[in-house]
Amino acid sequence: MKPKSFAYVRPDSVEEAVDLLAQHGEDARIIAGGQSLMAMLNLRLVEPSILVDISQLKELSEIGVRDGAVEVGASVTQARLLAWPELKARAPFIALALPWVGHFQTRNRGTVCGSIAHADPSSELPLSLRLLGGEVVLRSKKGSRKVKAEAFQQGLLTTARRPDELITAVRFPVGVGAEGAGFREVARRHGDFAIVAVGAVKVAGSIRVAVGGVADRPGLLELPAGGSEAERRQAIEDFAWELGGYDDIHASARYRRDLVRRLAPIIISEAA
Amino acid sequence: MRRIERDEIVSVSFELNGKRAAGTAQPRTLLSDFLRQTLGATGTHVGCEHGVCGCCTVMIDGVACRSCLTLAVQVEGRRVETVESLAGDEDRLNALQRAFNKHHALQCGFCTPGILMSFTDYLGRNPKPSEDEVREVLGGHICRCTGYAGLVAAVLDAAREMRGETEPEGEPHAA
Numbered sequence: 492m493k494p495k496s497f498a499y500v501r502p503d504s505v506e507e508a509v510d511l512l513a514q515h516g517e518d519a520r521i522i523a524g525g526q527s528l529m530a531m532l533n534l535r536l537v538e539p540s541i542l543v544d545i546s547q548l549k550e551l552s553e554i555g556v557r558d559g560a561v562e563v564g565a566s567v568t569q570a571r572l573l574a575w576p577e578l579k580a581r582a583p584f585i586a587l588a589l590p591w592v593g594h595f596q597t598r599n600r601g602t603v604c605g606s607i608a609h610a611d612p613s614s615e616l617p618l619s620l621r622l623l624g625g626e627v628v629l630r631s632k633k634g635s636r637k638v639k640a641e642a643f644q645q646g647l648l649t650t651a652r653r654p655d656e657l658i659t660a661v662r663f664p665v666g667v668g669a670e671g672a673g674f675r676e677v678a679r680r681h682g683d684f685a686i687v688a689v690g691a692v693k694v695a696g697s698i699r700v701a702v703g704g705v706a707d708r709p710g711l712l713e714l715p716a717g718g719s720e721a722e723r724r725q726a727i728e729d730f731a732w733e734l735g736g737y738d739d740i741h742a743s744a745r746y747r748r749d750l751v752r753r754l755a756p757i758i759i760s761e762a763a
Numbered sequence: 764m765r766r767i768e769r770d771e772i773v774s775v776s777f778e779l780n781g782k783r784a785a786g787t788a789q790p791r792t793l794l795s796d797f798l799r800q801t802l803g804a805t806g807t808h809v810g811c812e813h814g815v816c817g818c819c820t821v822m823i824d825g826v827a828c829r830s831c832l833t834l835a836v837q838v839e840g841r842r843v844e845t846v847e848s849l850a851g852d853e854d855r856l857n858a859l860q861r862a863f864n865k866h867h868a869l870q871c872g873f874c875t876p877g878i879l880m881s882f883t884d885y886l887g888r889n890p891k892p893s894e895d896e897v898r899e900v901l902g903g904h905i906c907r908c909t910g911y912a913g914l915v916a917a918v919l920d921a922a923r924e925m926r927g928e929t930e931p932e933g934e935p936h937a938a
């Protein structure tokens with residue numbers, strides 16, 4: 492349970508970091524908080540030849556409001572975002588979901604961007620990004636681009652990030668969830684990965700619901716304003732089947748779908 | 764830019780429990796192994812090596828985190844505190860350690876160093892935690908012996924003592 496050998500580089504700037512990615516491509520791995528990557532290295536699930544450590548990059552350490560979004564830099568830890576005094580006012584849904592991401596000790600190191608880069612199907616932050624309609628800011632030697640949440644996460648631990656790209660920040664639209672928001676998950680203990688996580692926000696009268704832990708990426712359901720109770724129940728039922736689900740040692744696909752049927756109405760009423 | 768080649772052995776120096784410490788490591792050397800095997804600081808324990816059990820928890824720059832998910836080369840020039848930093852002169856236990864003793868918050872003691880370091884950080888930030896908050900932080904640790912009740916009681920009691928309050932009425936074991 493020790494990692495295979497690799498070279499270690501701690502760049503002093505984003506420019507140096509993207510130079511290294513351009514040079515090494517898929518042989519390189521970014522290390523941010525290391526809370527997922529180090530375990531994968533220890534288990535030898537990944538064997539990069541070079542690690543690029545961005546965890547102490549000052550350039551990426553900002554939380555701020557820019558162009559209508561809360562922008563969180565790639566070296567910002569989950570603990571720092573949680574302690575940000577404006578979080579509740581600017582991104583109320585994130586304030587609900589973030590305390591469920593791992594434990595006190597892992598949030599101290601794990602980054603917000605790292606969780607989205609990692610793209611675990613049951614993770615709270617990718618679900619949040621999808622629900623709020625956020626975007627990911629990517630930078631390579633060739634320039635920078637923004638990718639919408641719906642296009643970013645493509646499947647289990649798979650994203651639209653190209654091997655030469657660094658995620659420099661993620662952006663959560665300001666105020667989505669201020670009209671109403673709810674979040675809940677079922678896990679064996681608080682802090683464990685969710686078996687199923689459900690979040691909802693009210694946006695201009697309609698309700699948006701996101702579900703993690705069932706499909707290979709967060710799924711999204713839009714419920715129009717003013718639908719009947721029966722229509723809503725049917726929409727959730729269809730959504731649960733559409734998500735599918737998988738069996739693992741924690742739960743069967745059927746149990747996961749059942750959690751969606753039971754949790755979604757509760758969370759929707761909290762958000763409505 | 765700091766660059767260390769694969770298998771290259773470099774000297775890593777940092778502050779360990781208030782004193783300068785140095786040793787040699789490769790890029791792949793885990794901080795937990797570096798502390799235990801290179802520096803002989805065996806107070807930090809190692810269980811799972813994937814971040815789940817919590818017994819390797821130390822503080823880096825005052826923040827509790829897993830030493831098994833940290834590379835030795837990442838602490839260069841930084842400040843690390845381990846369980847060895849807690850007791851004062853002549854091994855006089857501090858308030859948190861005394862409360863663990865009093866409430867039987869340990870049996871085999873394997874998980875203890877990590878839990879002590881987590882709460883050293885946590886109580887510094889939240890001197891008056893609720894029982895739920897204590898349980899939530901404990902969620903980042905696995906203890907196979909105590910059943911957690913003694914741990915919860917010990918942390919709440921230590922927090923009280925550190926705030927300068929006296930013990931409430933009743934059984935010291937009640938959690």
Ligand SMILES: Cc1cc2nc3c(=O)[nH]c(=O)nc-3n(C[C@@H](O)[C@H](O)[C@H](O)COP(=O)(O)OP(=O)(O)OC[C@H]3O[C@@H](n4cnc5c(N)ncnc54)[C@H](O)[C@@H]3O)c2cc1C
Pocket residue numbers: 520521522523524525526527528529545565591592593594597598600601602603604605606607608609611613614615616652656657658659682683684685813814815
């Ligand atoms: C005990 C335990 C419990 C946990 N529970 C949960 C949980 O309940 N919910 C949850 O969501 N997570 C959980 N996690 C994982 C979470 O803590 C991680 O923080 C998160 O998944 C990854 O963030 P990181 O900064 O640690 O990234 P790292 O581990 O450093 O990196 C993860 C991956 O993302 C890539 N990456 C990171 N940053 C960038 C970037 N800026 N640009 C490009 N690629 C990048 C890395 O190359 C790597 O492939 C848990 C972890 C542990 C150890």
Ligand code: FES
Pocket residue numbers: 808809810811812813814815816817818819820829830831832
């Ligand atoms: S050994 Fe580090 S968390 Fe288990």
Ligand code: FES
Pocket residue numbers: 868869870871872873874875905906907908909
């Ligand atoms: S005291 Fe034995 S594992 Fe906790």
